Amino acid sequence: MMRNTMTKLVQEYVKAYNSFDVEGMIQLLHRDVIFRNYSNGKVNVETRGISEFRQVAEQSKTLFTSREQKIKEISFSSEVAEVLIDYIGVLAIDLPNGLKVGERVNLEGKSIFHFCNGKISIIEDYS
Template sequence: MTTIPALIERYIDAYNAMDIGAMLAMMPENIHFRSIVDGATYAQAHGKLEFSQMATFAISAFKWRRQVITHAITVADHTLIEVDYFGEPAMDLPNGWKAGQEIAFKGRSSFRISGQHITQIIDQS
């Protein structure tokens, strides 16, 4: 595994802590986020406001969640990480997950960094 940029490590720490403010502090106003599930776009956000709204819902939907980075590769301004994801929904979710059900799956995220900001995140699972 290559060295993970400190900015991405801080983002994952903030994600795991469900700290939206810390996550947003690492992003420019024009952040682009997309979540791809089974090859189709599941959710996307353009800008900090949309990202904040999406993250606020996600936090309310889970009692806890955690990403553990298992692999990473960085080329220029792009970093791809593979993660083991664990969590417990706080409510029944549209994808079939039930409140109280412990979930675990593998995923990957692509980050683009410019200066001291994460400018793009694409999650795939």
């Protein structure tokens, strides 16, 4: 897959994510998509397939009143794009870790996107 195609898919995914557009995100995914979220070096969420991804994406919409991923940099190798991300979100609920409704969450992280047959096949988020 060409770099400009991978870049476009990543940009469309981030745009849909920022807009809470789960259907828009799903249209970009391979039917057997794997999603993993890593926090402090450990997997805390993993999904396999569109159905599981949709459940997590719908649930995560309820956590924030607003959220924005900003792409800082994209690097490529073969069918993989590594994306450095700045993340800002405003909480819609109190979290068990002590963060409260209305507080801003600011994170830096990276997302690694793998591609297959013109779709995103694996997403790995690291924070």
